[in-house]
Amino acid sequence: MENRARVLLILSEDLLARARVLAGKATVKLKLPVSLQIILRALIEEGLKRESHPILLANIEAHANAIRRTRTLARRRPGSDTLRRPSGDGLPRRRK
Numbered sequence: 070m071e072n073r074a075r076v077l078l079i080l081s082e083d084l085l086a087r088a089r090v091l092a093g094k095a096t097v098k099l100k101l102p103v104s105l106q107i108i109l110r111a112l113i114e115e116g117l118k119r120e121s122h123p124i125l126l127a128n129i130e131a132h133a134n135a136i137r138r139t140r141t142l143a144r145r146r147p148g149s150d151t152l153r154r155p156s157g158d159g160l161p162r163r164r165k
Contacts, residue, residue: 078109088112 080088088108095103119125
């Protein structure tokens with residue numbers, strides 16, 4: 070792996086547990102140590118091979134909509150801890 074980049078993934082506990090179980094099963098079956106990182110890398114690679122698969126697209130859509138809802142609710146909630154971006158180009162407006 071010559072070109073590498075670091076990525077931060079935030080996963081639910083359930084999803085992480087399922088990936089750990091898969092790593093354990095792969096370790097037993099292959100009789101090789103299989104880390105969580107190997108599992109996640111393989112799952113991402115396989116998912117990208119199926120970019121036009123309807124189930125994958127539906128899953129992506131569900132995640133995108135969930136994130137949109139979360140961000141919308143955070144912007145509406147007064148005093149939320151999320152950073153609000155200025156509208157437009159971020160420059161101060163001139164009064165006429």
